[in-house]
Amino acid sequence: MTAVEPTPFDSPLRRDGHPQSRRDLLKKAALVGLGAGAVLATEPAIFAKPAAAVQSGWAHCYHCRGLFYPGNGPSACPLFTNGNGSHSTVSDDGVASWNYALWTESSGPSGFQKGWRWCSKCQGLFYLPNGNSHCPKGGAHNGTGSFAYMLEVVPPGTTVGGDEQAGWTWCRKCQGLFFGPFQADSYCPVFSTNDALGHHTGGGISYNYSLLYVP
Incomplete structure (x- = not known):
């Protein structure tokens, strides 16, 4: 079955004044999160006030370029x-990943x-x-117990x-999210005869996603 590009739940157009209002909410959520504990032992904790369900603590993997x-x-x-190695938040020359934050569907912005979802097997986002996802640990990603996340689609x-950081891309092979500008440096769990090096690929049809980050 041919992979289908994810479509926005509703209009991808940004709201007027949106970046500033989200930045204020993110700061408040991050401050609350400094003292928060995990909601579930197997699920990342939401660091937020009820009015701003923003979860920080996500990172860019310097090995595969995915978000986890x-x-x-x-x-x-x-x-x-077979996924017998961990993601890395630090590059070979010592550069650390930014601290990224995701909105949950329950109280995130419209549009x-x-x-x-978060995969409990590999810790990645997919x-x-x-359907038809592929996890580095083998088989499909497992979103059981995950919060429902939503991403911003950036219009051309x-x-x-x-x-915010744009350039994040959906991989049509594994259904994961990776940083598009480093596609040639990325690794996907799915080997394809059309991609002998096993890179992630949006196939030229992925949207351009933007993630919040905590400075």
């Missing part, structure tokens, strides 16, 4: 055979794309509605706010 949650125990990176020609 490092605060929940062992992870699995597709750079290693974002729903359907994203798009659930398409739009500039994101100063607390």
Whole structure:
């Protein structure tokens, strides 16, 4: 079955003044989160006030270029055979990942794309509605127990706010999220005859996603 590109739940157009208001909410949520504990032992904790369900603590893996949650125990990176190696938040030259934050569907902004989930097997983020996902640990990603996340779709020609990073891309092979500008440096758990190096790929049809980050 041919993979289908995720579609926005509603209009992807940004709201007027949106970046600033979200930045204020994120700051408040991050401050509350400094003292928060895990909601579930197997699920990343939401660091937020009820009015702003923003979960920080997500990171960019310098091995595979995917997004994952490092605060929940062992992870699995597709750079290693059968996922027998962990994601890395630090590059070979010592540069650390930014602290990224995701909105949950329960109280996030309108106009974002729903359907994203955390995988309890590899700790990565993946798009659930398409099915046919592939986890570095083998088989499909497992979103059981995950919060429901939503991502911002950036329309062409739009500039994101100063607390955001665009360029994040959906991989049509594994359904994960990776940083598109480093696609040639990425690794996907799915080997394809059309991609002998095993890179993630949006296939030229992925949206441009933007993530919040905590400075």
